[in-house]
Amino acid sequence: MMIIHHWDCDGICSAALLKNNAKDELFVPNDFFLNDKEKKYIEKRNPARIYLVDMALPENDVTFLKSVSELYVFDHHKRKEKEENFYTDEDSPSTTFIIKKHYKLKDDFLPVLGAVGDKEEKILDTKYKKNVENVLEKYNMNFDQLLKITALLDSNFILNDFEAVKRSVDFVLKNKNNPRAILENKKLNMNLEKIEKEIKDNLNYSIKNNFVLCEINTKYRIISKIARILFKKYPDKNILVINRKRGNIYVRSKKDLSFLIENAKERYFAGGKRDVCGIILPQNEIDTYTEKIKTFVEVS
Numbered sequence: 001m002m003i004i005h006h007w008d009c010d011g012i013c014s015a016a017l018l019k020n021n022a023k024d025e026l027f028v029p030n031d032f033f034l035n036d037k038e039k040k041y042i043e044k045r046n047p048a049r050i051y052l053v054d055m056a057l058p059e060n061d062v063t064f065l066k067s068v069s070e071l072y073v074f075d076h077h078k079r080k081e082k083e084e085n086f087y088t089d090e091d092s093p094s095t096t097f098i099i100k101k102h103y104k105l106k107d108d109f110l111p112v113l114g115a116v117g118d119k120e121e122k123i124l125d126t127k128y129k130k131n132v133e134n135v136l137e138k139y140n141m142n143f144d145q146l147l148k149i150t151a152l153l154d155s156n157f158i159l160n161d162f163e164a165v166k167r168s169v170d171f172v173l174k175n176k177n178n179p180r181a182i183l184e185n186k187k188l189n190m191n192l193e194k195i196e197k198e199i200k201d202n203l204n205y206s207i208k209n210n211f212v213l214c215e216i217n218t219k220y221r222i223i224s225k226i227a228r229i230l231f232k233k234y235p236d237k238n239i240l241v242i243n244r245k246r247g248n249i250y251v252r253s254k255k256d257l258s259f260l261i262e263n264a265k266e267r268y269f270a271g272g273k274r275d276v277c278g279i280i281l282p283q284n285e286i287d288t289y290t291e292k293i294k295t296f297v298e299v300s
């Protein structure tokens with residue numbers, strides 16, 4: 001079978017929970033949709049089953065995957081369709097916890113790691129707090145160390161190293177009883193230093209009315225991280241981060257952004273959850289659509 005998974009910590013841990021044997025092939029799309037080359041590859045591999053994990057691909061891509069083989073979906077992103085073999089729950093803090101529940105798994109390290117990756121310290125305000133505490137106690141760690149592990153696992157995709165993302169699935173699986181090996185991994189720690197420098201260099205923003213605007217210019221995928229940092233600082237504002245180099249807009253807000261995701265999807269590639277929305281669009285449409293977003297968010 002083939003596991004198509006998201007490139008972030010939750011996606012990596014989810015893939016690790018599903019990966020029963022070495023024969024399962026991992027596949028990580030390089031964007032929030034499948035390009036023609038990726039589709040051709042999947043078609044050629046012709047897996048008997050496909051697991052789509054922690055990744056809200058556009059509907060036509062989901063239809064494509066169903067045409068190739070039997071499709072199973074595990075996901076907590078916002079999605080319209082609910083079909084047979086679709087295990088989705090928007091209220092789950094992570095895809096790892098959906099998989100844990102479905103397969104009645106006992107072990108908690110990987111589920112907790114996925115949820116901390118997606119929710120960060122907010123996970124401690126949920127009913128999953130106890131799961132986190134149990135893991136911390138079991139491995140004699142503190143929460144910041146757990147948070148750092150998620151950042152380390154996120155570092156490969158941020159630097160656009162998708163082969164390393166796939167390798168990290170086996171890496172966390174191998175070390176699921178030895179979190180310190182992940183925490184102290186040299187290469188991942190070097191990745192993190194590189195990213196932290198890039199974030200620092202790009203954190204120039206302005207505040208106007210209810211919006212924090214940040215224009216970044218980087219080939220690294222730090223747009224969501226920057227939005228998180230700004231939202232933590234300005235929780236009552238709407239955060240708008242723009243990366244012209246990658247043709248990317250990212251919004252974070254305490255308002256429900258579902259309407260924005262739907263609107264953006266009509267013309268562009270877009271995805272997200274209630275509080276975040278990422279859009280990929282042509283560079284020359286960034287300014288007009290940014291204004292549209294401002295109006296949308298303002299009136300909602």
Ligand SMILES: [Mn+2]
Pocket residue numbers: 010011054076093094095118
């Ligand atoms: Mn997730």
